[in-house]
Amino acid sequence: MKRAAALLTTFVLVGCTNTAIDPSGPAPALKLVSYQSCDDLLSRVRAAAARSVGPYGFIDGRRFMDFGMATDARGIAPPAAAAEAAKVPGPPVQGKDYSGTNTHTAGVDEPDLVKTDGKRIVVVFGSTLHVIDAATKKETSRLPVEAGAFQLLLEGDRVLVLSRATGGAITPPVMNDTSGTAKSRGVAPAYYTPATKLQLIDLNGTPKQVGEFKIDAELVDARQVASTARIVVRNSPAIAFPMYRQNLTEDQRLADNRAVIGSTPIEAWLPSYTANGKSARVDCNDVSLPEVFSGSSLVTVLSFNLAETALNEAEPTAVFADGDTVYGSGPNLYLVNDQRWRGWRGPVSFNDPKRTDETEIFQFDITSAKPAYVAGGKVPGWLLNQYSLSEYDGVLRVATTTAAPWDQSEKSSSSVYALRRSGGSLSTIGSVGGLGKGERIYAVRFVGQVGYVVTFRQTDPLYTVDLANPESPKVLGELKIPGYSAYLHPVGDGRLIGVGQDATDQGRVTGTQISLFDVGNLTDPRRLDQFKIPRAYSEAESDPHAFLYWAPSKLLVVPLNDEALLLRVDGGKLTELSRVSHRNTQIRRSLVIGETLWTIAPDSAVASSLDGSQRLANISL
Secondary structure, three states: OOOOOEOOOOOEEEEEEOOOOOOOOOOOOOOEEOOOOHHHHHHHHHHHHHHHOEOOEOOEOOOOEOOOOOOOOOOOOOHHHHHHHHOOOOOOOEOOOEOOOOOOOOOOEOOEOEEEOOOEEEEEEOOEEEEEEOOOOEEEEEEEOOOOEEEEEEEOOEEEEEEEEEEEEEOOOOOOOOOOOOOOOOOOOOEEEEEEEEEEEEOOOOOEEEEEEEEOOEEEEEEEEOOEEEEEEEEOOOOOOOOOOOOOOHHHHHHHHHHHHHOOOHHHOOOEEEEOOEEEEOOHHHEEEEOOOOOOOEEEEEEEEOOOOOOOOOOOEEEEOOOOEEEEOOOOEEEEOOOOOOOOOOOOOOOOOOOOOEEEEEEEEOOOOOOEEEEEEEEEOEOOOHHHEEEEOOEEEEEEEOOOOOOOOOOOOEEEEEEEEEOOEEEEEEEEEEEOOOOEEEEEEEEOOEEEEEEEOOEEEEEEEEOOOOOOOEEEEEEEEEOEEEEEEEEEOOEEEEEEEEEOOOOOEEEEEEEEEEOOOOOOOEEEEEEEEEOOOOHHHOOHHHOEEEHHHOEEEEEEOOEEEEEEEEOOEEEEEEEEEOOOOOOOEEEEEOOEEEEEEOOEEEEEEOOOOOEEEEEEO
């Protein structure tokens, strides 16, 4: 009855656990298992949840849980079609006529609070969607949207608004005390589950909503390839454990919680959703089950063709797992589990010095209409963010640190692993370790066959890693400088930009630092120039979407609170052009359309010349 591997969306699921593995050997397979019926699924899930729960609920207190034109194979238009297209001016081209969202992977769009197609700018702040005409530099319309709106995806004349919303209420049960009294088994007030709301807006003429979808699960992230958007959401089971219980031992609390789990129906794990007013629920036949799971979190992938659908058909696909970070490589979508431990009482306690944390990886293929689970594996350590993973020529590269971000010990170090699919396993075919001993990773960037890793404690070693032979990765170079880079961006010609913080020799940060590196010689990385802004912080240090590099003009734009710093990147120099101010309002995004630089804050959009010397328009949002 249950297909074990077919998923609607391809993704690699990454989850951190606390069991030790041998990094020198092949990563074990992490297979999905089949189940015979919904009752069989419920039995397995209840057992896993009972193992995972503790005397005070699931370990994660946040959620009460643990947890177009025809082309040839190269994408090139046939000669006849190309000749016909050449007769008519085409639409603006991203990267040539305008900049888009700064994304990890070319061709894989990421949701952001500002989107453009080169003709108009769409902005969402708070509960309002704004549309700006790029040619006239005027706001043409605005539309009320969900109050929790904060992300957009754009396809043609349609924009998908992603919002955080409120789901249903859950009331904790009253437990009967074995002594016949209920005073020791009190009940907590009801609480509301998180939800995700999607609104599809048609921008033709006066913007209007043409589709609405809401699911009782929190938004993790989304990715878009061509016109297909994949929305990743996660929900904990709709279980409320008895709270405020006095005079109970932990064993009694644990027994109560397991009793609640034992009486909870399968519907508690499967989120309900509403598509344009019609209600439904994720079906148990759409759920995949890994061999090892906690039973306390379900990830659901929703797929929508934004060019064709009104959000009627979500075709949800789910897997029992957890995750907080999404990375898309094109043929695959990766969901990374940032929860650092599994279960209340894992096989190794959190403070045990013998504890070895690891990252689980599940690979799904989305090259077909019906994606399939194909392989899984493990690597030791923690990931920083989506930039810690990169897929190249069939090999998945993963950079990890052995110590958690909050660990201040000097025993940490970082490694880069190369994994390749072999049957149902993602096998570790090569690795290199020992990077930044006593430090942790602050930035990672993979560019082709090269990896760049920044670690930091007091100084910033920038490591260059040769991955041309994935079976034998090699650290070729190391550059130690004060401070660190939190985001790395390649700009061609063997150059790399780093945005982060300057620091003293003792590691105390002193303000934003922008560095220009020469990495043309991997054995001898050098810093060619740097630009310091004392006592400053840039949103680009934590959010790459705030970073803009416009290659046609060699223009670098970095937000600094209420200013946008404009730098020219020319040869080995960083030259300040000007600064664009928004008068005490934090600048969130920058983009280029033609010869105009747009800087956007929650209350205003400013159009300037590309060098920032002339202000062309100021629009109040």
